[in-house]
Amino acid sequence: MRWPPSDREALEPASHWVKPTSMCEEPWIWQCDRVIPNRADEGRRVQEEILQKLQQQHWIEGDLFGVRLAMEEALVNAIKHGNARDPSKQIRIACQLFRNRLRIEITDQGRGFDPAQVPDPTKPERLDCPCGRGIMLMRSFMSRVEFNELGNQVAMEKTRTRKT
Amino acid sequence: MTAYRHLAINEVEDVAVVHFRNRRIVEDLNIQELGQELFQLVETDQRKKLVLNFSSVDFLSSAALGKLITLDKKVKAHNGALRLCCIRSEIFEVFKITKLDRLFDIRKDEADALAAF
Numbered sequence: 001m002r003w004p005p006s007d008r009e010a011l012e013p014a015s016h017w018v019k020p021t022s023m024c025e026e027p028w029i030w031q032c033d034r035v036i037p038n039r040a041d042e043g044r045r046v047q048e049e050i051l052q053k054l055q056q057q058h059w060i061e062g063d064l065f066g067v068r069l070a071m072e073e074a075l076v077n078a079i080k081h082g083n084a085r086d087p088s089k090q091i092r093i094a095c096q097l098f099r100n101r102l103r104i105e106i107t108d109q110g111r112g113f114d115p116a117q118v119p120d121p122t123k124p125e126r127l128d129c130p131c132g133r134g135i136m137l138m139r140s141f142m143s144r145v146e147f148n149e150l151g152n153q154v155a156m157e158k159t160r161t162r163k164t
Numbered sequence: 165m166t167a168y169r170h171l172a173i174n175e176v177e178d179v180a181v182v183h184f185r186n187r188r189i190v191e192d193l194n195i196q197e198l199g200q201e202l203f204q205l206v207e208t209d210q211r212k213k214l215v216l217n218f219s220s221v222d223f224l225s226s227a228a229l230g231k232l233i234t235l236d237k238k239v240k241a242h243n244g245a246l247r248l249c250c251i252r253s254e255i256f257e258v259f260k261i262t263k264l265d266r267l268f269d270i271r272k273d274e275a276d277a278l279a280a281f
Contacts, residue, residue, distance in 0.1 A: 062254060066254075069225060072191075076226075121262060122263040127233065133230075136262060137225075137258060137262070
């Protein structure tokens with residue numbers, strides 16, 4: 001890959017690295033693919049739209065909280081760390097909603113990072129350090145979280161909790 | 165006394181009980197201001213006993229946790245005490261996952277938090 005990637009390459013749809021089975025075989029209910037300015041309010045607009053779709057499908061409150069939190073953390077990471085708050089950069093949000101599963105991919109135009117290098121924020125000596133808690137919450141509240149090799153794209157999946 | 169935009173303060177004897185005006189505490193300009201207001205309570209108003217009542221908060225992200233950790237440090241540095249209460253179950257899960265339930269003294273309701281001083 002050329003370095004740094006051009007804007008177009010950096011925001012290439014995620015499906016080229018995602019295993020095709022996860023995107024293609026199951027029929028989806030709704031999907032969106034948006035490229036937005038590098039701003040939290042723009043990200044939240046798409047976040048609200050996705051949450052509204054989940055509500056319409058009667059996903060439970062706890063799942064809505066988890067998806068809101070994971071998206072919030074991923075968007076803040078993309079805007080602040082990935083795109084380094086650069087207003088000329090963009091974020092791509094791609095989402096597919098299936099009957100029992102939601103998949104969200106968030107891509108920034110940054111240089112990426114290695115998630116394995118993010119320190120454990122729960123170690124007593126690191127409890128007051130701001131790093132790593134967002135990713136930890138994303139992993140806990142979503143069913144699956146994966147980063148691409150470059151580290152400028154996160155793919156998150158949430159399996160719907162059945163009402164008991 | 166300082167005026168607060170993001171907080172509502174009730175005085176219960178010598179304890180400041182703090183309610184949040186925002187339903188969602190997330191990363192944006194407001195969170196910096198909210199942090200400043202919390203810190204002012206300790207540094208300017210010299211409050212020693214604080215209860216943060218989360219009954220009106222339905223959502224917070226890791227950015228808010230950072231502010232709470234800093235507040236806890238400031239309270240301890242001023243020989244004060246901080247209690248958290250009325251945290252809804254999903255938010256309590258956030259504290260548990262990040263192991264901050266061990267750092268903060270979290271109580272079920274306000275009466276419990278006040279009784280703990």
